Amino acid sequence: MASYYKHKATHSRDIPYSFQCEHCTKDSGPLTATIKGNEAQYNSPTNKLTEKQANILNQDAHKYLINRVYQDYVNATEKQIYSLVFKDTCPHCQQPQSWAVSGLKKDLMSWPAALIIIGIIAGIGTYFYTDSNNIMLSVIIGGIFALAAVIVLSFKYIQMNVKIKKTTSASHKYKPIIDWSVAKDLINEKLQKQ
Numbered sequence: 166m167a168s169y170y171k172h173k174a175t176h177s178r179d180i181p182y183s184f185q186c187e188h189c190t191k192d193s194g195p196l197t198a199t200i201k202g203n204e205a206q207y208n209s210p211t212n213k214l215t216e217k218q219a220n221i222l223n224q225d226a227h228k229y230l231i232n233r234v235y236q237d238y239v240n241a242t243e244k245q246i247y248s249l250v251f252k253d254t255c256p257h258c259q260q261p262q263s264w265a266v267s268g269l270k271k272d273l274m275s276w277p278a279a280l281i282i283i284g285i286i287a288g289i290g291t292y293f294y295t296d297s298n299n300i301m302l303s304v305i306i307g308g309i310f311a312l313a314a315v316i317v318l319s320f321k322y323i324q325m326n327v328k329i330k331k332t333t334s335a336s337h338k339y340k341p342i343i344d345w346s347v348a349k350d351l352i353n354e355k356l357q358k359q
Contacts, residue, residue, distance in 0.1 A: 176230040186255040187335035202230030235355040263332035277314040284310025
């Protein structure tokens with residue numbers, strides 16, 4: 166059986182932003198959020214990629230970055246859902262901002278759902294692809310992943326509720342000011358492909 170080398174690439178873009186604190190009302194000053202695309206991977210039998218293979222890897226990484234930036238842009242500008250890469254802790258009073266709760270709500274089910282799916286696959290795989298065909302072992306493995314999903318969901322839910330409680334005392338509700346112009350080329354590229 167041939168062995169393959171995994172070549173990986175991730176593209177990212179720094180997005181400047183700032184916000185006025187909802188608690189102390191001071192300006193945060195210039196901040197930077199780094200949006201990263203999903204990791205692109207190219208499997209090759211050699212440890213060095215040809216120029217064509219490297220171009221394919223970089224094109225995939227660029228495409229993933231375009232998709233992520235566009236998704237974050239649409240969520241922020243149209244739905245007022247701010248990605249977790251936009252940190253909301255005030256540099257002056259260390260208090261969280263209410264606009265960041267939307268990102269926590271959106272991210273609430275991502276890891277638990279992934280753990281449930283992995284648990285189902287692992288349980289079915291254990292049953293069909295082991296010598297014993299032991300249903301109890303499959304149920305135990307699936308149960309472990311389900312328990313992990315409940316723990317992660319509980320942690321995220323508690324984290325979100327703590328932030329909600331901290332932000333309800335804010336006297337003003339502001340939105341962050343995000344400079345999407347630095348990613349306009351990526352956004353336009355996505356719009357041209359639609």
